[in-house]
Amino acid sequence: xxxxxxxxxxxxxxxxxxxxxxxxxxxxxxxxxxxxxxxxxxxxxxxxxxxxxxxxxxxxxxxxxxxxxxxxxxxxxxxxxxxxxxxxxxxxxxxxxxxxxxxxxxxxxxxxxxxxxxxxxxxxxxxxxxxxxxxxxxxxxxxxxxxxxxxxxxxxxxxxxxxxxxxxxxxxxxxxxxxxxxxxxxxxxxxxxxxxxxxxxxxxxxxxxxxxxxxxxxxxxxxxxxxxxxxxxxxxxxxxxxxxxxxxxxxxxxxxxxx
Amino acid sequence: xxxxxxxxxxxxxxxxxxxxxxxxxxxxxxxxxxxxxxxxxxxxxxxxxxxxxxxxxxxxxxxxxxxxxxxxxxxxxxxxxxxxxxxxxxxxxxxxxxxxxxxxxxxxxxxxxxxxxxxxxxxxxxxxxxxxxxxxxxxxxxxxxxxxxxxxxxxxxxxxxxxxxxxxxxxxxxxxxxxxxxxxxxxxxxxxxxxxxxxxxxxxxxxxxxxxxxxxxxxxxxxxxxxxxxxxxxxxxxxxxxxxxxxxxxxxxxxxxxx
Numbered sequence: 361x362x363x364x365x366x367x368x369x370x371x372x373x374x375x376x377x378x379x380x381x382x383x384x385x386x387x388x389x390x391x392x393x394x395x396x397x398x399x400x401x402x403x404x405x406x407x408x409x410x411x412x413x414x415x416x417x418x419x420x421x422x423x424x425x426x427x428x429x430x431x432x433x434x435x436x437x438x439x440x441x442x443x444x445x446x447x448x449x450x451x452x453x454x455x456x457x458x459x460x461x462x463x464x465x466x467x468x469x470x471x472x473x474x475x476x477x478x479x480x481x482x483x484x485x486x487x488x489x490x491x492x493x494x495x496x497x498x499x500x501x502x503x504x505x506x507x508x509x510x511x512x513x514x515x516x517x518x519x520x521x522x523x524x525x526x527x528x529x530x531x532x533x534x535x536x537x538x539x540x541x542x543x544x545x546x547x548x549x550x551x552x553x554x555x556x557x558x559x560x561x562x563x564x565x566x567x568x569x570x571x572x573x574x575x576x577x578x579x580x581x582x583x584x585x586x587x588x589x590x591x592x593x594x595x596x597x598x599x600x601x602x603x604x605x606x607x608x609x610x611x612x613x614x615x616x617x618x619x
Numbered sequence: 620x621x622x623x624x625x626x627x628x629x630x631x632x633x634x635x636x637x638x639x640x641x642x643x644x645x646x647x648x649x650x651x652x653x654x655x656x657x658x659x660x661x662x663x664x665x666x667x668x669x670x671x672x673x674x675x676x677x678x679x680x681x682x683x684x685x686x687x688x689x690x691x692x693x694x695x696x697x698x699x700x701x702x703x704x705x706x707x708x709x710x711x712x713x714x715x716x717x718x719x720x721x722x723x724x725x726x727x728x729x730x731x732x733x734x735x736x737x738x739x740x741x742x743x744x745x746x747x748x749x750x751x752x753x754x755x756x757x758x759x760x761x762x763x764x765x766x767x768x769x770x771x772x773x774x775x776x777x778x779x780x781x782x783x784x785x786x787x788x789x790x791x792x793x794x795x796x797x798x799x800x801x802x803x804x805x806x807x808x809x810x811x812x813x814x815x816x817x818x819x820x821x822x823x824x825x826x827x828x829x830x831x832x833x834x835x836x837x838x839x840x841x842x843x844x845x846x847x848x849x850x851x852x853x854x855x856x857x858x859x860x861x862x863x864x865x866x867x868x869x870x871x872x873x874x875x876x877x878x
Contacts, residue, residue, distance in 0.1 A: 524786055
């Protein structure tokens with residue numbers, strides 16, 4: 361497989377750096393091809409501005425998405441954006457390696473998304489959204505670290521369910537552009553617990569070795585929504601499957617009957 | 620009141636710019652004091668790095684949060700971070716004005732959070748988290764714009780419930796540091812519909828005029844969680860109130876009885 365790792369951490373000797381190196385080594389040993397974007401090392405520009413376009417459709421007022429669409433038609437993206445788009449086009453799997461900062465991605469990765477996930481290229485224009493997005497057919501995996509315990513991210517935990525925390529990224533970014541989202545790898549409690557860090561590296565290696573066989577999270581295809589973009593009642597049942605695929609407790613027969 | 624507006628949009632003539640100007644004018648007319656951080660105009664640095672600290676506790680390996688904690692004790696933050704912290708300290712209400720990009724905030728605002736919401740100052744250290752956070756007593760309001768229709772953000776809508784989309788920001792960032800989070804102001808469908816933009820300005824003005832009287836969203840205080848940070852079953856009922864305060868359909872008596 362062709363695997364693109366987008367790695368974001370200011371400290372190369374961090375656990376995130378070690379997880380990135382582990383992925384590189386493990387996947388290369390399996391014969392996969394790898395490209396890495398180390399956004400801090402690249403000093404990637406995180407700021408969406410009019411300077412992202414070699415030519416503007418409208419010089420007067422900046423409509424960023426409209427300029428993206430225009431740039432997609434006229435190949436007017438700056439070189440740094442084009443290089444990342446080329447890696448995305450090449451990839452069959454994209455791994456995002458980053459620490460959970462404020463229950464989300466570091467600003468630098470968000471800036472990469474804001475600038476590189478361009479309308480007209482990865483969604484919209486000749487493409488649609490969600491399962492009609494421009495990156496359909498590709499897989500995505502979040503590999504993230506958190507300083508707090510896993511139980512804090514349970515459905516009754518103080519921080520809220522990890523599925524709820526990652527939903528805007530997994531559904532709103534990755535599935536929005538058509539990618540099949542694999543269940544996330546989350547390394548918990550990694551700040552104060554050296555054993556947890558070691559265990560995370562072992563667990564992640566197993567996840568990487570099983571990468572090709574891993575089933576994606578179930579998200580509804582567009583065809584499950586009506587003309588007002590509302591989930592058709594007959595498909596509401598499938599919501600439950602999300603939790604099965606996400607590795608949570610599977611349904612038992614009694615729960616099935618209640619739904 | 621002392622109101623701090625954090626405004627993030629690359630185009631001053633955008634709807635976001637107009638909403639920011641409207642807030643400034645409306646609140647000043649009511650006799651409130653206002654400060655604005657226009658992050659694009661300020662060319663605020665979005666990138667968390669070791670350069671954020673005038674002196675490092677550990678020169679060898681960067682532990683960003685540990686350095687924040689150290690900087691909080693030794694006043695070692697760079698000038699740009701200290702100025703924003705001073706505005707936060709001054710403010711009684713903080714309004715965040717930004718476009719929903721990828722179901723979240725623009726990278727520049729995330730960078731402001733990553734750098735300014737420092738451990739030891741707005742949470743942790745001598746403070747705790749959530750209702751024990753360093754910004755407790757202050758209120759926060761998200762004022763955001765979206766290019767798509769409101770129905771896309773209903774509980775059965777294609778994008779997912781807006782409450783679910785904003786949860787990592789409202790609960791994970793704003794409530795985490797102790798702020799009382801007011802129900803968000805969301806201007807929908809603002810790209811292709813000029814009428815929607817006009818209506819958004821009128822609606823927002825009404826929200827601003829009612830700002831002081833607006834009830835915050837209900838989030839559980841720490842005391843509702845047990846020693847494992849799990850919500851105590853006797854408080855699970857209160858989950859429902861979230862939806863009442865968020866301006867959704869209130870419960871009726873029959874629903875109440877079922878819970």
